[in-house]
Amino acid sequence: MSKILVASICAIFLCVQVNAQEAVLRAFGPSGENEYCIVFNSSWTHLPPSLNNATLYQLVNLTSSVLCHQTDLPPEGLNGKAVVVMRGNCTFEEKALIAQSSGARAILIASKTSLSTPSGVNADKGVNIQVALVRYKDVLNMQKAFKDNISVKLYAPSAALFDYSILVILIISMFTLALGGYWSGATEQAPWEANICHAAYKVILVLINLAALGGRRKSESSDEIQFTPLKVVIFVLGMCGILVLLYFFYKWLVYVLIAMFCIASAMAVYGCLAALVQMIPCGQCSFSFRDKTIEIRFFFLAAFCIAVSVFWAVYRNEDRWIWILQDVLGIAFCLNFMRMLKISSFKICVTLLSLLLVYDVFFVFITPFFTKNGESIMVQVAAGPGATGEMRGGNMVEVPAEPTAPNEKLPIVMRVPRLSSPTQYLCGMEFSLLGYGDIIVPGLLVAYCHRFDVWNNNPTKIYYISCTIAYGVGMIMTLIVMVFSKMGQPALLYLVPCTLLTSALVAWRRKEMKRFWAGTVYEMEENPVAISSNESEVIVHPKE
Missing domain, CATH: 3.50.30.30 (Glucose Oxidase; domain 1)
Known part of the structure; x- marks a missing residue:
């Protein structure tokens, strides 16, 4: 029955035509x-x-x-x-x-x-x-x-109401979220993989220091970041501040963000490929630099990742084909972000996702009442000033009369050209967009669900699978509303309720809500405990 319903929806999308x-x-x-x-x-x-x-x-x-x-x-x-x-x-x-x-x-x-x-x-x-x-x-x-x-x-x-670029966006988001959530849980079982990725970071940083003729030594501690309630509030307030600054000072800050993306994407690609390189038997000889021992294979991998990142920076405005490389770098960035950020409890997941839901809705639906041009701050920053080809969801369009210098765009979105647009190459490239946050934010919950499955030895991965499916349902809802409303949507408005409610329902049905809400491993690491023979009794010793 569900297959028939999905097929019917797709048929409607493909048959209904709209006047451009x-x-x-x-x-x-x-x-x-x-x-x-x-x-x-x-x-x-x-x-x-x-x-x-x-x-x-x-x-x-x-x-x-x-x-x-x-x-x-x-x-x-x-x-x-x-x-x-x-x-x-x-x-x-x-x-x-x-x-x-x-x-x-x-x-x-x-x-x-x-x-x-x-x-x-x-x-x-x-x-x-x-x-x-x-x-x-x-x-x-x-x-x-x-x-x-x-x-x-x-x-x-x-033009068809449904564009195949939407299907590509859905596949990219589902693939990235599922793989990132699985990787985060897998590091609980295979800590050596996290060590490999951290070693990859060291090599990247060495090459960056070489290019910059110096730099401070980095900490030898783990690169994982754990969220606390206070960090969640600071994180969301920081995102609000950065978005507002980008809106008012876009033409200067865009280059700062591009430079940061180049560095972060090089590190992310390195982190994703490090485990594969570890399987290569050759190139295991090493050399020393500033008291660090670096394997030859990791050195060449670092050089390759930096070269790819620089290549994107040079050709970032070649809209006809550079979107492919940007999406690949974006996938690596999202995967690495989900692996690095560790959420220790469902309580923190609820706090983080709820605050970001309010943030998303406010900057998409509320800010048009305060901006001079009636455009939402979120859409304006995501597409870039003057990037009208990426904001033509409504009834009004604007096409440049003369060739102009390319508008710099923030590399914070997945971009796929609208494949069925009949005037794509005459009137300018149009893109379907999906922000990285619409993958990473629900992905943190999916990652927590997989880690909870690992902690509890769930062979069916029930939390991970159900939350991933819920994300897919939320994305489909987002895309349907976007297509019929012909305007950008705050995706978290649909993704957050779907994923949070599904995860909570699974925990309630399995009678594990108390443990799922409070978390296990990471909260115990923050507070040393002694567990008695009765598993339900936990005695917390104050830190010395």
């Missing part, structure tokens, strides 16, 4: 044909869905005027033709009415600025011709290619 605000202008001339991006408002302008259904119009070039007066019209009129005029001095509606009075069937408004969705035209006032915005540089390109003998067709290919 971006369309295609196909220009024909004696020497060939070209396609260009145009932007229109589908609420009052109808464009056919395919080239075969579109009407061919001869194009009249009036870019020497803005067509705000009848005197701007040519003496011979525009009967049955399309006309292109410059933007400015009067409304789109006024331009359309003047062109329509002369017999025009379509009007293209050339813009030297960004192509924002036309507004202010009311079909009830008599505008019944096609109205769209086109880049002025594209008009110049048409003139250069076809001179004055140009014919055009305007059409808006329908």
Whole structure:
């Protein structure tokens, strides 16, 4: 039954079509044909869905005027033709009415600025011709290619409501969370693996010190971090402060975050590959540097990881393909983060996830009431200022009129291009986004569940498996709401209740809620205890 339900939902997503605000202008001339991006408002302008259904119009070039007066019209009129005029001095509606009075069937408004969705035209006032915005540089390109003998067709290919990039995002998030949670629990059984990863960190830091011509010596202690209630509150407040600072000082802090991501991702890839390198029999010879002994194989692995990180930094704005490497580095970053952060009890999980749920909802849904442009701080920071191609979930779009310097984006999201967008390469790359926090935060709970399974020798891994499935259900809910609402969603609004309630229900059904809530191993390590022969009796000795 469940398989039929899932199949039905997928079928609905694939069959339902939506009208895009971006369309295609196909220009024909004696020497060939070209396609260009145009932007229109589908609420009052109808464009056919395919080239075969579109009407061919001869194009009249009036870019020497803005067509705000009848005197701007040519003496011979525009009967049955399309006309292109410059933007400015009067409304789109006024331009359309003047062109329509002369017999025009379509009007293209050339813009030297960004192509924002036309507004202010009311079909009830008599505008019944096609109205769209086109880049002025594209008009110049048409003139250069076809001179004055140009014919055009305007059409808006329908896009599926469901884009396959959403399925890719779901697979990436599920894979990363399941593997990260399993790895965190596996280190409870195989502490040698954690030691290997820590050794990998030492090698990375040695190479970074070499590049920086020095640096302080690092501690020899474990690299694991354990959360306490106080650390949870400080952590969440710190995230709020960093997000607000990024919103106001983005153009400076973005480079700091990029540099930090390069270092962190190199360390993360190293930590993930260290266990595999350990299986390689060759390269076990070592050398000494600053009282540290380093194996040759680890040295070359460190060099490889740093090279990959630097490669991403150099080509980070190549949207057509660099997203693949960024997602790989992001997966490694999330895996390593979940392994390093240790949550010792369900009590701390509830505190952390609940606070971050409030944080996520506030910065997505509440902050638009306080920002000047009505955009949420979370979306603005995640996509980057000016990155309109990654925020086109609603009814309004904006396409740059001229090639500009790439906008720097924070490497804190998984990015997958929208694979079914019909205007992807004409109007600019569009991406589906998922923040690292939407994987890491529930992943900390999944990791705790797996460690609890290990502590209690649960052969079925019931806590780990059930929490992972609950995360998948929460992600599907998030994506469904996002698709139908056509706006970004705070994923934790759906992920936190699904994972917390499922974990609590499993513990309650197994009559282990008290132990699950309080934790076991890590809280006992913080307070030395002596356990009597009665397992339920624990005597805590004060620390000396």
